[in-house]
Structure formats: C-alpha cells, structure tokens
Amino acid sequence: MTEAVTLNVEELSMRFGGIHAVEALSFQVMQGTIFALIGPNGAGKSTVFNCINGVYRPSAGRMIFEDEDITGLGSHRIARLGIARTFQNLALFRNMTVLDNLLLGRNHYLNAGPIRGGFLTRRARKEEHEARLKVEQIIDFLEIESVRKQFVGSLPFGIQRRVELGRALAAEPKLLLLDEPVSGMNAEETEDMVRFILDINEEIGTTILLVEHDMGVVMDISDRVAVINFGVKIAEGTPQEVSVNPVVIEAYLGKGDKDQ
Ligand SMILES: Nc1ncnc2c1ncn2[C@@H]1O[C@H](COP(=O)(O)OP(=O)(O)O)[C@@H](O)[C@H]1O
Numbered sequence: 001m002t003e004a005v006t007l008n009v010e011e012l013s014m015r016f017g018g019i020h021a022v023e024a025l026s027f028q029v030m031q032g033t034i035f036a037l038i039g040p041n042g043a044g045k046s047t048v049f050n051c052i053n054g055v056y057r058p059s060a061g062r063m064i065f066e067d068e069d070i071t072g073l074g075s076h077r078i079a080r081l082g083i084a085r086t087f088q089n090l091a092l093f094r095n096m097t098v099l100d101n102l103l104l105g106r107n108h109y110l111n112a113g114p115i116r117g118g119f120l121t122r123r124a125r126k127e128e129h130e131a132r133l134k135v136e137q138i139i140d141f142l143e144i145e146s147v148r149k150q151f152v153g154s155l156p157f158g159i160q161r162r163v164e165l166g167r168a169l170a171a172e173p174k175l176l177l178l179d180e181p182v183s184g185m186n187a188e189e190t191e192d193m194v195r196f197i198l199d200i201n202e203e204i205g206t207t208i209l210l211v212e213h214d215m216g217v218v219m220d221i222s223d224r225v226a227v228i229n230f231g232v233k234i235a236e237g238t239p240q241e242v243s244v245n246p247v248v249i250e251a252y253l254g255k256g257d258k259d260q
C-alpha cells in the first residue's frame with residue numbers, strides 16, 4: 001500500500017459562540033484507505049465534514065488535501081479539487097429522476113455551460129456526452145438500472161441513499177466523505193451499502209473518510225479509526241485497538257448510543 005497522505009487535518013478547531021464543537025483535532029487519511037471517524041451523537045463529526053468541504057470556515061487549524069492547503073476555500077473550489085460528500089440527511093432532488101440527480105452531481109465538470117444563446121456549443125455537447133457515459137457506468141456499478149427513470153422521492157430510503165452515493169461518485173472524487181452512510185437502514189440495506197463502500201474503495205480506488213456514531217459497521221470495513229468525544233480525539237488506531245480501548249468504551253457507555 002502507498003504511503004501518500006491524501007488528507008492531513010492539523011489542529012482543527014471549530015467554535016460556535018461558546019460551543020467548542022471541534023477542538024484541536026488532528027488526523028491523517030492515507031491514500032487508498034478507508035478511515036473512520038466515530039463518536040457519539042453531538043461529538044462533532046458532521047462539523048468536521050463541514051470544515052473539510054468548505055461549508056464552515058474553521059476557527060483554527062489547517063487542512064491539506066494532497067499538496068494543497070484547502071483551509072478556508074469555498075465548497076465549489078474544494079469539490080473541483082476532488083472531494084465529494086454525502087449528507088447525513090440526504091441532499092437529493094426528490095422531484096427529479098435518479099438519472100437527473102446523478103447528472104447534477106457531475107455539474108462542476110460542466111465548464112462550457114450547457115446552453116449558450118439557445119444552442120449547445122460543441123464543447124458543451126462533448127461534456128454532456130461524457131457526463132452521460134460516466135453516470136451510466138455509476139448506475140451500473142450501484143445496481144440501480146431498474147429505477148433510473150423514477151423520481152427519487154418515490155424510492156425506498158435505502159435506494160435513495162444509494163442514489164446519493166451515486167451523485168457523489170458522479171463527480172469522480174479522489175476523496176469521498178460519507179456522513180453516517182448506514183444510519184436509519186435495515187440489516188439488508190446496511191449490508192448492501194457496506195458492500196458498495198468496499199467496492200468503491202477497492203475497484204475504483206477512491207480514498208474514503210466516513211463518520212459514524214455506531215461502532216459496529218465501521219469496525220468491519222475501516223483500515224484505521226479515530227474516536228472523538230465532545231470534539232476532542234480520545235483514541236486512534238486499528239479497529240481492533242480502538243474497540244478494546246477503555247476510554248472509548250467509557251465514552252460510549254457514558255453517552256448512550258441513540259439515533260438522533
Ligand atoms: N451551525 C451550528 N451552529 C451552532 N452549533 C452547531 C452548529 N453545527 C453543529 N453545532 C453543534 O456542534 C456540536 C457537534 O455537532 P455535530 O458536528 O453535528 O455532531 P455529530 O455529527 O457528531 O453528531 C453539537 O453540540 C451541535 O449542536
């Protein structure tokens with residue numbers, strides 16, 4: 001396995017008024033790996049994602065993606081550099097088809113602008129063609145051919161999550177951020193999602209950073225795990241090391257493990 005660092009988070013802090021949501025958090029995601037950030041609800045996991053993909057400007061600290069300092073860049077800029085994410089509470093257009101949602105995920109590739117003065121420019125036509133090919137590949141990969149023309153809002157929750165994963169993949173990210181990818185799923189949907197996450201990592205080679213409050217699933221699929229509680233890292237290591245760490249066990253027992 002390569003030793004290149006894809007994402008280096010250094011002493012990241014994010015405060016909202018008096019709330020220290022994330023406090024001097026550091027971790028490194030190595031290229032080609034699956035890294036999990038876990039912690040009880042309210043620990044600061046989604047806030048970390050919002051800092052990485054430019055929704056929030058951190059109060060302190062730096063984030064280096066490959067060789068570029070992305071701290072304080074806007075979310076479009078960060079997406080263009082190759083970071084895509086899914087959201088804890090799905091971010092899809094429910095009244096649009098699966099196909100169109102995936103095409104939208106491709107949007108930042110559309111440099112030519114789709115329509116100029118009522119007709120497609122040559123460059124736009126080429127981009128549109130490439131987008132459709134890519135999106136069809138993803139539909140195949142995620143096994144959602146049968147619903148490609150259906151409205152997203154009409155689909156079961158587990159499939160909607162898969163579509164959202166497809167929307168993120170359509171951007172062809174180097175780093176994929178997954179915010180609680182299996183929350184609210186039943187056992188079968190969870191098993192499917194886990195398989196797709198592993199396939200994306202192994203077959204496409206995408207580096208993955210995921211956050212989860214439930215320790216179970218991530219332990220099976222992650223190369224490395226960091227645990228945060230109240231915005232502070234309390235442990236890091238292999239899944240095996242972390243799962244037997246008394247400080248981690250205490251953090252989970254102390255807080256309970258409810259869905260929010
Ligand atoms: N935009 C915001 N404004 C104020 N407080 C926030 C905001 N976003 C998150 N927080 C607070 O930061 C803490 C961490 O939240 P969050 O990152 O959503 O946790 P997690 O994803 O681990 O459940 C919580 O106390 C939450 O209320």
Ligand SMILES: [Mg+2]
Nearest residue numbers: 045046047088
């Ligand atoms: Mg969250």
